[in-house]
Amino acid sequence: MTFVDPQEPPAYLRKREPSERGDQTYPPLPEALVVPVYDNHTHLEVADGDDPIDYHEHLDRASAVGVRGVVQVGTDLETSRWSAEQAAREPRMLAAVAIHPNDAPEYDAAGGLEAALAEIAELATWPRVRAVGETGLDFYRTGDDGRAAQYRSFEAHIEIAKENGIALQIHDRDAHTEVIETLKRVGAPERTVFHCFSGDAELAEICTENGWYMSFAGNVTFKNAGNLREALEVAPRALLLVETDAPYLTPMPYRGRPNAPYLIPHTLRAMAAHLGTDVSMLAAQISSNTELVYGRWEDDPVQAS
Numbered sequence: 001m002t003f004v005d006p007q008e009p010p011a012y013l014r015k016r017e018p019s020e021r022g023d024q025t026y027p028p029l030p031e032a033l034v035v036p037v038y039d040n041h042t043h044l045e046v047a048d049g050d051d052p053i054d055y056h057e058h059l060d061r062a063s064a065v066g067v068r069g070v071v072q073v074g075t076d077l078e079t080s081r082w083s084a085e086q087a088a089r090e091p092r093m094l095a096a097v098a099i100h101p102n103d104a105p106e107y108d109a110a111g112g113l114e115a116a117l118a119e120i121a122e123l124a125t126w127p128r129v130r131a132v133g134e135t136g137l138d139f140y141r142t143g144d145d146g147r148a149a150q151y152r153s154f155e156a157h158i159e160i161a162k163e164n165g166i167a168l169q170i171h172d173r174d175a176h177t178e179v180i181e182t183l184k185r186v187g188a189p190e191r192t193v194f195h196c197f198s199g200d201a202e203l204a205e206i207c208t209e210n211g212w213y214m215s216f217a218g219n220v221t222f223k224n225a226g227n228l229r230e231a232l233e234v235a236p237r238a239l240l241l242v243e244t245d246a247p248y249l250t251p252m253p254y255r256g257r258p259n260a261p262y263l264i265p266h267t268l269r270a271m272a273a274h275l276g277t278d279v280s281m282l283a284a285q286i287s288s289n290t291e292l293v294y295g296r297w298e299d300d301p302v303q304a305s
Helices: 055-064 077-089 104-109 113-123 144-164 176-186 201-210 226-234 261-275 279-294
Strands: 037-042 067-073 093-097 129-138 167-173 192-194 213-216 240-242
Touching: 037 240, 037 261, 037 279, 055 067, 055 261, 067 077, 067 129, 067 261, 077 093, 077 113, 077 129, 104 113, 104 144, 113 144, 129 144, 129 176, 129 279, 144 167, 144 176, 167 176, 176 201, 192 201, 201 213, 201 226, 213 226, 226 261, 240 261, 240 279, 261 279
Parallel strands: 037 067, 067 093, 093 129, 129 167, 167 192, 192 213, 213 240
Antiparallel strands: none
16 A cells, blocks of 8 residues: 655645635534434545645544545546545544546547546455546536546446445436446445435435445535435435535525534534424434444554654
C-alpha cells in the first residue's frame, strides 16, 4: 500500500465551485443523537463553503453529535486513492472506490478506462475499502455517445464488488429502468445500495423485492420531495440507510449551505417524524443495517501514521 505523507497537511483534491446563493457558512451543530448512526456516503475531499474545514474537523464534529463513522466515497482515480489512503489511517472512516458514471466516458475517450478499472479493482482489495462506488448510470449529464462507456464501467464495477465480497453503491440518475435491468442481467452483489435514493414508491418496491438497500439523503427533507417520502413509507426498515452526500443536498432548515456528516441528525429526525416512529429506534435500526452492509468500522486495524 502507498500512503500520502501523514506529516503533510491534508490537501483537498476538489474545490466546489463558489455558490451565488446566500449564506455559505457551515450550519451550527444540531442536538446530538442519543443512539448513534453512520453517514454511509460522503465526499470529505471536497472543500466547500466560505471557510472550508478539513476532514479531521468534519469527523470531530460528527462524533460530537452521534455520527460515529463515515463511508468516504471516491469518484475517480485521484479521489479513490485518497479515500482508501485516509480510511487506512482513520478509524472513523471506511472507503468506497470507483469511477463515477459521468467520468467513465472521459476515461474511455482518453483510452484509459480499462487501466482505471484495473486500479479500482486493486484498491478494492484494501481491508478498509468496503464498497465499490459510486458507480451506475447517469443519463442526465451524459448523452447517448457516452452510454456505452457507462455500461461497460458499471458492469465492471459490479464484478469487482462481487469478486471482493463488498458492497456496491449505485449512482442512478434518470436511468432507473436501465440500472435495474443491468443489475438483474449481470447479477447484483449481495449488498447493493441505491445511494441518494432518487426514485418513487414503485422503485422502492422493486428494491424491496430484490433486497437492495435504499439510502436517503438530505433531499428527503425538501418540501418538493414528496416522491422520496412516499418511497420512505414503502421501504422496509431493514433496508434503510442514511447519508449526507456532503457537501451536497444539505437538509432543511439549512438547504443551500454547505453540508457535512454532522448534519445527519436533521435528516434522521425528519425521516422518523414522517414515519411516525421514535428517532432512537430508527437510529438503532439504521446503525445495524449499516454495519450489515459495510462491516464494523473497528474490524480492521488502521495503519499507524
